Amino acid sequence: MRMDLWKSRYKNFDEVYLYCYYVAGTVGLMSVPIMGIAPESQATTESVYNAALALGLANQLTNILRDVGEENRAKTRNCVLNHYFILGDYYNAHSARRGRVYLPQDELAQAGLSDEYIFAGIVTDKWRHFMKKQIQRARKFFDDAESGVTELSLNAILIYLASTFPEVADHWYPADVHIRAKIHSVLDWHHSNLAEAQEW
Template sequence: MAAGSSAVWAAHHHACSGGGRFHHPSPSHSHHHRPRRVLLIPPPPLPARWGVASLARPPRASLVAAAAPAVAVRTASEEAVYEVVLRQAALVKTAAPQRRRTTRREQPRWVEEKEEEEGVVGWGLLGDAYDRCGEVCAEYAKTFYLGTQLMTPERRKAVWAIYVWCRRTDELVDGPNASYITPTALDRWEKRLEDLFEGRPYDMYDAALSDTVSKFPVDIQPFKDMIEGMRLDLWKSRYTTFDELYLYCYYVAGTVGLMTVPVMGIAPDSKASTESVYNAALALGIANQLTNILRDVGEDARRGRIYLPLDELAQAGLTEEDIFRGKVTDKWRRFMKGQIQRARLFFDEAEKGVAHLDSASRWPVLASLWLYRQILDAIEANDYDNFTKRAYVGKAKKLLSLPVAYARAAVAS
């Protein structure tokens, strides 16, 4: 499914990767092998869902016909994801005052700092690495890049570094070399991840992320989970239940929120729990990925893939053959209404958390949320024909949304 990396996170990402060293590829590659994940890269805020300890997620039950009542007990997938949420939240709480600092003597060999005439320490190679990450972000996620200009320099550069790593990871199974990627290649990429978290980066992009994770309380697990999502894409093309699909959406998109909230920061005066803020970010990632899936049904079907819960299709009286046939019927419209309703519930959960982010981080997150949610409106405007028509938000609507999102973010409290 083509789509988006975050744009404001919803930016198209075809970054690159390839055999041993992963370089940033040109945007010429446009064929995808699975639903493009919303790199949500600057992660979203996260509001809590149905209780203090529950994962941000709207009522599940089948939404084929109408909204189901909220389910009090978390599923196995929710429980697994929530463990990661708690772990990251705990890391933020305990590491908040104590950010790791390296002295000049302890600097890795790739940080060549030098004294400037004014007596200020220069960035050297590390500065070049961050600058390159910024260039990649500016090229592929223009709106989000603009939003990062409101952040402090340190946060801005850190978000760029995370964005680039996510993009490169996604390109492993979606880029020009995707047909050559094997489970072993993903294992090597995961080993590189572990090395950079230990201060042993492989290239300049790794160096930027290595420096970032040394300064902010970022846990490695969401990064590992995103790689796990890539492993799924190598062999899995059907999802029997929404619980299975939910876990996939967490792997490829929800993880981004958990990676970036520690960098974007929580408002000092926020009364929300750390867990609830991470839950909201998680909800935004799930919402964005579900939107990608609903937008790209036809494109995925032409590649032999179905990213819709098969049990809910059956409950709606639909089969895989109906998907491949690509005909809009009343059954399909009813089914799609339920799927869109669920995605909107996730967006609603996510939006509640925006006000709890640091003030400088709210606008890019809120803008990305509003812009991506409008894709659902476009699907409805196309009479639910996501087989032959691609739903998108026009430039005029985007331009109108940005200042409104900025104003809303400014008064959020």
């Protein structure tokens, strides 16, 4: 995205929110006319669009947290990320190595953390506590999205259930932000659901 050419730090969540809006929120908004609202829906158009926006934001926030967690894992083990792009893309997974930090700088400072802390791949209790708060925020956006998504057409709902990953955000913290097997199992479950949905 063009913003990445000149911006590599985000001083607060308002700035992170704006970035997520540009990257994924707009995609959520554009998806509503494509997926369609259920004919029997009693919800307002505004509420459905708000839910679609929340879903896009939630997915991008989860991508950011996943990428930071995986970056720490790679740094700690001195290994190279070479095949962990199932949930995101190559570009985002290497953001930290390119000097970009998509976490709120003010919240990092409040937690006693810094960019250097992240780049060094240090995982401590204060890092886990910080990540837990970030995950809770992402989870709230998923919760905000759920009510509106149920107003979409049936096919769109099935795709939503099979392609979104709120469970992935939930798995980060209990596993000390270094989990891969559980994420793969969640994805396998979602992919099997999508396959079944396509057969209906």
